[in-house]
Amino acid sequence: QGTCAEFSAPTQGPETGAGSRRHEKDLPPGAQPCVTQMNRTGFLCHDRRSCIPASRVCDGIHTCAHGEDEEEALCRDMPQSFPGFLVAHCGDPASWIYSDQKCDGINNCGDCSDELSPVTVCPPCGPGWWRCPSTVFKYCSCIPRSLCRDHVQHCSDWSDEYSCPGP
Numbered sequence: 001q002g003t004c005a006e007f008s009a010p011t012q013g014p015e016t017g018a019g020s021r022r023h024e025k026d027l028p029p030g031a032q033p034c035v036t037q038m039n040r041t042g043f044l045c046h047d048r049r050s051c052i053p054a055s056r057v058c059d060g061i062h063t064c065a066h067g068e069d070e071e072e073a074l075c076r077d078m079p080q081s082f083p084g085f086l087v088a089h090c091g092d093p094a095s096w097i098y099s100d101q102k103c104d105g106i107n108n109c110g111d112c113s114d115e116l117s118p119v120t121v122c123p124p125c126g127p128g129w130w131r132c133p134s135t136v137f138k139y140c141s142c143i144p145r146s147l148c149r150d151h152v153q154h155c156s157d158w159s160d161e162y163s164c165p166g167p
Helices: none
Strands: 012-017 020-023 033-035 041-044 051-053 087-089 096-098 129-131 142-144
Touching: none
Parallel strands: none
Antiparallel strands: 012 020, 033 041, 041 051, 087 096, 129 142
16 A cells, blocks of 8 residues: 555546546546555545555455445446546557556556557666567566576567576
8 A cells, every 4th residue: 555646636537438538527536546655556545545556446355444446436337437547548449457557567458558559658677677679478578587597488589598697
């Protein structure tokens, strides 16, 4: 859990139809963004102290003390019933992920659009990661260094086996 960030809630959320937008007044009461301890987008619980990761909203588990992260108004028609700060859209317009899954190094969209898309500006690989020109399977442009020199190809150019110094 994290703490409330000092920024305002977005005025528009995800699309609900051709060209229309959800407005803040249409959101479930009290739905506010925050920044988690992992520096990711979160959902502020009604106690105004608990910030849960976006991906913990409407997951079937009451994470907020009063269960507001599982309210029917919020969860009934995902992602249309979500405030915009909880949703990130994939390259395929029919697909979406939780906003805290964007730029996490994992291919959550299945097409790497959450990691490599021109509109997705992700930071460079962190210290625990190795950059590959392209990777196979689970990762997009960086792999955990723990996968380097493990005798399994994770990078299309095999740099994880021959160039990466390892963990």
